[in-house]
Amino acid sequence: MAKExxxxxxxxxxxxxxxxLVWVEAAEMQCARFRRISAFNTIARTEAGxxxxxxxxxxxxxxxxxxxxxxxxxxxxxxxxxxxxxxxxINNVFRSQDRLPEKPKTAMExxxxxxxxxxxxxxxxxxxxxxxxxxxxGHARDFFEIxxxxxxxxxxxxxxxxxxxxxxxxxxxxELPFPDSNEVWLSGIPLTRIEVxxxxxxxxxxxxxxxxxxQVLSIMESYVDGDDETPWPExxxxxxxxxxxxxxxxGLR
Numbered sequence: 001m002a003k004e005x006x007x008x009x010x011x012x013x014x015x016x017x018x019x020x021l022v023w024v025e026a027a028e029m030q031c032a033r034f035r036r037i038s039a040f041n042t043i044a045r046t047e048a049g050x051x052x053x054x055x056x057x058x059x060x061x062x063x064x065x066x067x068x069x070x071x072x073x074x075x076x077x078x079x080x081x082x083x084x085x086x087x088x089x090i091n092n093v094f095r096s097q098d099r100l101p102e103k104p105k106t107a108m109e110x111x112x113x114x115x116x117x118x119x120x121x122x123x124x125x126x127x128x129x130x131x132x133x134x135x136x137x138g139h140a141r142d143f144f145e146i147x148x149x150x151x152x153x154x155x156x157x158x159x160x161x162x163x164x165x166x167x168x169x170x171x172x173x174x175e176l177p178f179p180d181s182n183e184v185w186l187s188g189i190p191l192t193r194i195e196v197x198x199x200x201x202x203x204x205x206x207x208x209x210x211x212x213x214x215q216v217l218s219i220m221e222s223y224v225d226g227d228d229e230t231p232w233p234e235x236x237x238x239x240x241x242x243x244x245x246x247x248x249x250x251g252l253r
Contacts, residue, residue: 013099014212017205020096024202025219027093029242030086031195036246037079038184042177044071080175086186087118090194097201100208104200110189113139117187120171140174143188147176 010016047067054060054067094111097104108114116137135141144166151162166173174187184191206216220238222228 014209014214016096016099017208018214020093020099020205021202021216023089023092023096024198024205027086027089027198028195030082030089031191031198032242032246034079034082034086034186035184035191037075037082038177040069041071041075041079044069044075047071083175083186084121087114087121090114091118093198093201096205100204102204102208104197104204106193106197106200108189108194108197110139113137113187114189116140117174135170139188144173146178146188147173150179 011019047069048071050060050067091114094115097107135144148159148162148166152159162173178185178188186194209216217223219240
């Protein structure tokens, strides 16, 4: 006789909120990583365009800051990977947010789009489960139309290239950047908006846990009981290591 399928029991609110804090940290980390690789790729694509132009106009080859950064296949792959991990982390934050008694004031209006983008990136091997699914949302349609207009403004060749990309790989269309040097975009959603929302969710989760009588450690407190009370040594090293990694990585020119 076949075993009965085990009934799935939701975890307690305290467990969900505690894990929610873990996923907020993961999402903030991925925002930083996605921001960095996006900036690298944007500059690299610009420099590739400068090299192409300088091939025709040799007078443009003067100056100290030569356009040497190449938009490598490796960097393109990394941006897609960091994006996928970010979407996955954001989706898990949504799951913890759904169990909160108090919803964040900065709740993401684009929640459905982000969830659809995550599902598409997770099920990349399933035939028929493509980026066309998200075209049903108004946000996705607006994003597509903006990108099409931007391509048209750059000339008929760029417009044709855009339409060919949309036909062959619609998913790649939603990876195209917006022309704003002060912002990084996740499918037309400003990354700073996501980062502000994550701060709000973290605070809501912490308040919910404290209301249940749970102790909430500061992000830089020691995870080992009693460690912060030991008197020696007086000076300690405390890392939010992914932040340190971002600081130590080579800067952009």
